[in-house]
Amino acid sequence: xxxVFIIAGREILLGIRNRWVLATTLILAALxxxxxxxxxxxxxxxxxxALDVVIVSLTSLSIFLLPLIALLIAHDAIVGEAERGxxxxxxxxxxxxxxxxxxxxxxxxxxxxxxxxxxxxxxxxALALTGADLxxxxxxxxxIMVGSSVLLGAVFIAVGYLISALAHDRxxxxxxxxxxxxxxxxxxxxxLLGGLAIDQGNTITAGTLDVLLLLNxxxxxxxxxxxxxxxxxQFAGMTGLAQTAVWSQPTLLTVLxxxxxxxxxLTTTVFSRKQV
Amino acid sequence: xxxxxxxxxVSKQFGQLKALHEVSFALPPGxxxxxxxxxxxxxxxxxxxxxxxxxxxGGTIEILGEDxxxxxxxxxxxxxxxxxxxxxxxxxxxxxxxxxxxxxKRQHADAALALLERVGLTAAARRRVxxxxxxxxxxxxxxQALLGSPRALLLDEPTTGLDPTFRQQxxxxxRELRDRGATVLLSSHALTELEGRADRIIIMKEGIxxxxxxxxxxxxxxxxxxxxxxxxxxxxxxxxxxxLAPTASMRRIKPHxxxxxxxxxxxxxxxxxxxxxxxxxxxxxxxxxxLDELYAHFLGPHAEA
Numbered sequence: 001x002x003x004v005f006i007i008a009g010r011e012i013l014l015g016i017r018n019r020w021v022l023a024t025t026l027i028l029a030a031l032x033x034x035x036x037x038x039x040x041x042x043x044x045x046x047x048x049x050a051l052d053v054v055i056v057s058l059t060s061l062s063i064f065l066l067p068l069i070a071l072l073i074a075h076d077a078i079v080g081e082a083e084r085g086x087x088x089x090x091x092x093x094x095x096x097x098x099x100x101x102x103x104x105x106x107x108x109x110x111x112x113x114x115x116x117x118x119x120x121x122x123x124x125x126a127l128a129l130t131g132a133d134l135x136x137x138x139x140x141x142x143x144i145m146v147g148s149s150v151l152l153g154a155v156f157i158a159v160g161y162l163i164s165a166l167a168h169d170r171x172x173x174x175x176x177x178x179x180x181x182x183x184x185x186x187x188x189x190x191x192l193l194g195g196l197a198i199d200q201g202n203t204i205t206a207g208t209l210d211v212l213l214l215l216n217x218x219x220x221x222x223x224x225x226x227x228x229x230x231x232x233x234q235f236a237g238m239t240g241l242a243q244t245a246v247w248s249q250p251t252l253l254t255v256l257x258x259x260x261x262x263x264x265x266l267t268t269t270v271f272s273r274k275q276v
Numbered sequence: 277x278x279x280x281x282x283x284x285x286v287s288k289q290f291g292q293l294k295a296l297h298e299v300s301f302a303l304p305p306g307x308x309x310x311x312x313x314x315x316x317x318x319x320x321x322x323x324x325x326x327x328x329x330x331x332x333x334g335g336t337i338e339i340l341g342e343d344x345x346x347x348x349x350x351x352x353x354x355x356x357x358x359x360x361x362x363x364x365x366x367x368x369x370x371x372x373x374x375x376x377x378x379x380x381k382r383q384h385a386d387a388a389l390a391l392l393e394r395v396g397l398t399a400a401a402r403r404r405v406x407x408x409x410x411x412x413x414x415x416x417x418x419x420q421a422l423l424g425s426p427r428a429l430l431l432d433e434p435t436t437g438l439d440p441t442f443r444q445q446x447x448x449x450x451r452e453l454r455d456r457g458a459t460v461l462l463s464s465h466a467l468t469e470l471e472g473r474a475d476r477i478i479i480m481k482e483g484i485x486x487x488x489x490x491x492x493x494x495x496x497x498x499x500x501x502x503x504x505x506x507x508x509x510x511x512x513x514x515x516x517x518x519x520l521a522p523t524a525s526m527r528r529i530k531p532h533x534x535x536x537x538x539x540x541x542x543x544x545x546x547x548x549x550x551x552x553x554x555x556x557x558x559x560x561x562x563x564x565x566x567l568d569e570l571y572a573h574f575l576g577p578h579a580e581a
Binding site for chain 1: 330364
């Protein structure tokens with residue numbers, strides 16, 4: 001287990017050196033701060049539920065940005081080391097292959113955790129400084145949103161590793177990563193929506209839809225954040241969905257965790273068979 | 277454990293390409309073995325199979341009593357490897373890089389720093405590897421391979437990019453390890469520098485081993501002629517010596533300097549006869565066939581497996 005932490009430590013150090021940590025934190029902070037500025041318009045001077053508006057905005061931002069950042073960090077993790085020639089040497093060291101995967105995962109998730117907490121908290125702090133009244137309930141929702149955002153990032157780090165373990169070169173891995181991002185973040189929902197519109201509820205039942213939503217981690221994340229708080233749900237326009245939601249919060253959380261474990265396990269299997 | 281590294285009929289195929297074909301050899305502890313052969317002979321493939329980075333298509337390999345494909349961590353802790361064109365993460369300093377590997381091998385930081393000193397990188401230790409020259413990277417690579425005094429050391433083209441002074445130190449380091457019972461297997465193109473350093477030479481060609489012996493044995497097997505160079509005192513002696521060598525081919529290098537090609541068997545006989553004639557010899561030099569010539573012999577078109 002010690003080797004896992006040694007690998008994780010190196011990933012964090014590399015993340016600091018190649019400016020990933022800095023860049024990610026700055027991007028998330030800049031975008032979340034701009035959302036605060038824009039978000040203050042609809043609620044006006046009253047400021048009631050200001051944080052809830054930010055949560056809704058940040059949730060949408062997270063769905064686009066965090067998977068992208070996670071895939072950018074992760075798609076290179078294995079194939080990149082193989083191509084640069086650092087992997088064969090590492091594999092002759094007394095360290096198991098699953099330890100390498102887990103160590104990198106731990107390091108990358110910690111980088112993302114740091115960036116997300118700092119970046120998103122900047123929004124909450126800015127809001128507090130403007131004198132907006134932050135309801136305790138909203139603060140809790142905010143903390144949960146930040147936590148689940150990191151979880152969403154972790155899902156895509158794990159998916160990125162799988163791509164990295166399967167790809168033969170870095171170019172392919174990068175292409176596949178963008179493809180997966182487009183599919184899960186944009187195309188999946190559009191296709192689902194299109195399907196529903198065409199189908200008119202004939203074959204796709206509400207039950208099928210519920211299951212289909214679980215198959216996409218970004219939808220799981222969206223459901224998790226936009227339905228757990230009445231205030232947030234109201235702003236997100238998902239009140240209706242929240243009332244009919246069949247999936248409980250723990251279920252959604254479990255599915256997200258499964259979306260981390262399954263790709264990681266697959267990555268380890270693929271990586272263990274890899275000859276370098 | 278009799279053998280430190282042993283291969284039994286090991287084959288490796290990459291698709292249609294037969295990289296190795298039924299390669300067998302066994303190396304005892306405390307031997308410095310050179311792996312020679314042209315590009316594409318299968319040297320790197322063989323090293324990677326021994327390390328367990330590749331799995332053989334057939335046959336078995338054992339290193340320090342373990343199957344490398346299973347890769348027990350205990351065995352790997354006693355293993356050192358320097359890949360061909362070693363690469364490191366450019367973002368870390370030399371010191372950080374070596375510390376990382378030392379931690380993975382459960383080695384003390386002091387040991388890592390001492391190695392950094394031995395390969396002459398102390399002054400550059402706090403610089404990023406990105407700023408290192410090829411020779412410096414190679415030195416760093418050697419330092420990590422030597423972590424934890426390995427009992428089996430596999431080096432792929434270790435001396436490329438090293439300056440002559442450091443080469444001397446490098447071979448001294450290897451001898452030291454070998455004398456402590458480590459098995460060193462190094463692949464190399466620079467055959468001349470292996471002379472007098474390698475205990476045994478394995479020559480590979482197109483995925484098979486064409487020779488596996490000590491240098492002396494290889495010489496006997498190849499039956500390549502030695503060169504006897506005589507510097508005669510006067511013209512008379514030159515004539516006498518020239519007549520004495522009907523079988524050996526002779527070449528006049530300078531007016532008074534003659535070179536004869538003698539087989540290992542005839543060499544002493546020839547020298548005795550020359551001396552017996554009472555010719556005035558100023559100097560006599562016997563040059564055994566160089567490793568490069570031996571190498572060419574074993575890889576030549578008439579070479580047999």
